[in-house]
Amino acid sequence: MVAAPSVQIAVLRGRDDECRALRDLLDHPAGGGALLFQGEPGTGRTALVDRAHRYAPDRLVLAATALPGEATLPYAGLQRLLDPVLDRADTLPAQQRGLFRRVMAGAGCPPGQRLALSMAVRGLLAAVARDRPVLCTLDDLDLGDRPTAEVLAFVARRVHRLPVAVVLTGATDTDALTGGIPTHRLRPLDESQSRTLLADLLPTGLTAPVAAVLTGLARGNPQALVDLATALTPGQARGEEPPPARVPADGALARGYRIRLGRLPTDARRLLLLAALDGESDPATLLRAARAAGTAVAALAPAETAGLVRVGPQRVVFPQPLARAMVESTATLAERRTAHLLLARVLDGPGHRLRRTLHLAAAAVGPDPALAAALETAAVADRVGYPTASVALQRAAELTDQPDLAATRLVAAARYAWSAGQPQRARLLLRRLPATPVHPVVAGRAELLRGELELRCGTIPAALAALLAAAEALAGADRTAALGALVRAGEAACFAGDQFRYAEVARRAEALRRPAAPAGTELLSAYLTGVAATLRGDHERGGPALRRAVVLGGQLTGPALTPAALTLAAAAGLLVGVDRATHRLADRAVELARARGELSTLPRALELRAAAEYWLGRHEAAAASSREGLRVARAGGQTNCAHVHLGMLAVLAAIRADRDDSLRRIREIGEGPGPGSRPYALAQWALSVLDLTDGRPDDAAARLVALARPGTGRGQVLIQVMATPYLVEAAAHTAHRPAALAALAVFDRWVTSTASPSRRALSARCHALLAPRGGTTAEAEFRTALRLHPAEAGPFERARTELLFGRELRRGRRPRDAREHLHRARETFTCLGVTTWAELAGAELRAAGESVGGPDLPVARVLTGQQLRIAQLVAEGATNREIAARLFLSTRTVDHHLRNIFHRLGIRSRTELARAIT
Known part of the structure; x- marks a missing residue:
């Protein structure tokens, strides 16, 4: 096993607020107060108590941990806590002293004297604190005897005027007992905090996929992470062996749950296990299961009181993230098997076929071909969610005794897991494929999925190799799947900045073309043909093919109507400048992916929607789409997609002249994406816009010129084309002017093929900037640009044209004419809230002789x-x-x-x- 450190970790990850509260409580010895830390087992309650002891070197520490074995002994916990200072009871008034000593001797406390006893305990602590400030801690107060908890809660509410600090910890269901005490609810760690804690535990390193699996299993529970790290083998840490499937049943967290569960009656534990094993957990099923088990659902009440489960009108919910898994893992194999069979017996309705079959499969021992076939049929036919279908097909593969059929089901399970946004699970399922050769088509589909996973979540060279291999393997048996692999391969080439490789992709696609193909297949072919022609500058051939793809995307119905197909049609629309159609297709892809739960396609669909919104001038909407895409991509482990969304957010922030936000997004991208990649190009575009607004046109031009190398097929040609208006503006009067002219020629060829008014307006503005200063050509081009800017599009680009035109007129010694355009630009920028651009327009107005509000200097x-x-x-x-x-x-x-x-x-x-x- 990997040796996780046994020493105390110096930093409590995710507990900064709680540690700060402890310091505030204990830094002033003359002051007093109390704190209560609530949380499920393993969230760090005991660690915070230990931290409190460390923060109080000058205090007398009275500490105890509640013991379940003493829960039926009134005041047993209080006796252990106060044992070091029992001799100071002589300082109490006679009546309190007698009562206190009788209680500590085990004689109990009459109900009418509980207040007197509580005041006696407070008096005892006050007497001890006269010599030295006191820290009194009780860990897990809900597990011990209730009278002790009641007395300490009473005292904790009344020590603020004494040099006594009280720190208590308990479960989340102690509010009725501890009301009035300042309370901190310990929340689960987020993903970043969980990964940092794993790095603390395993400083020698952990592969990213394994770290993702462990954080997913732990659900933000620190003790679960410690238990998982401790049980991890070196092979698992390196990713060479399958990672754990659940939190260890012999770890500290499991022991804590066993204690909590052991306090429940037998019937309550049995019903709790039934609720945990039935994933959908509806009350009606639980009611029937309780009757079948010879009890009533009311037997679950103690578990509800303990906060382990909550039975609502529609669902049975486990409020604590790990409770369901821990209930299952702490049960014996025999108990789990009995519960599965009982649930299968009560799920006899026609709408419960898959749930019933899953329970039968969980109880099965050894191969069972009939049960495996029933699982597969139910998973495919019952339209269950992708996560459930993945679990069902995985179990079907385990019950299958034919290697090729088992491999087919395993690949299908991995595909469903990927669709559900679970890339690590998909990878792990693919690793279970046998080392011996399987059927070529099955191997091809597995390679296709590996390529998609690498494209979105891994390394692009590996993605390209896998996707090309998948296309070759599938070409003879599944032409549509082969074309889909080639589409992804082309996307990988473009992402990496290796557009020259698209020619190979196009040649392979041409060999697969057939007349009278189904709409979905024809869409793939048209897209590949159109993109290949567009990348080599052949817009006469590329434009019609891409427009055909857009039309086909809008006509898809039935099984061909998928988020992936709509996303592909949207990408085609972006290349031919039909922005409204692109937005409709991308938006439809987003909505369909959400409705179907296809989380793997959502980040790419949101990326295309954001791009369409950018061209439509809806910058705020584009930023919203990119923020959502970033969130979904990060949640689904799609690192490469996340980097693209970060790049787009950086560009949009730079265009708004929001330097801090733009640079923050660029820092989040980090050094992972290579210099030729799409995220890197977007970051450079953003930096060039910031350079331009800061008055560094030469730096801005140098960044944009370096994005692509025309004629070689290397670099981000498409990003450079999008950024051409900024390149021309920056390079018009610098040494980069020849490069700007070349980029504008490429831009013009594309714009002419799209017939997009907004792009034609940008082209005219670029020609105006490159025309001789002060001449009629520049003025004519600027006026053409203003005429072409669509009224229904966002006003930002029109205002930019007004600003540039006004500046040109002012420099041509026509200040009166300039002011008209500069006023409109300043007014628009002010309304849009882009203050930096408004200030630039104001500066130009002042230079043109207009008196406007300026800097407060x-x-x-x-x-x-x-x-x-x-x-x-x-x-x-x-x-x-x-x-x-x-x-x-x-x-x-x-x-x-x-x-x-x-x-x-x-x-x-x-x-x-x-x-x-x-």
């Missing part, structure tokens, strides 16, 4: 807009040459402005100017 009242901008750049440390480059001025003009600035402000140096600005 004294110098702003003295300087013109142009002078103020130069002064700010000087304050930032820019040289005259750098200022000239940023503001598209000559160095001589900057010198002239700077002399006037010095004269107006009555200063003599750049240092004085920086001081005046700041």
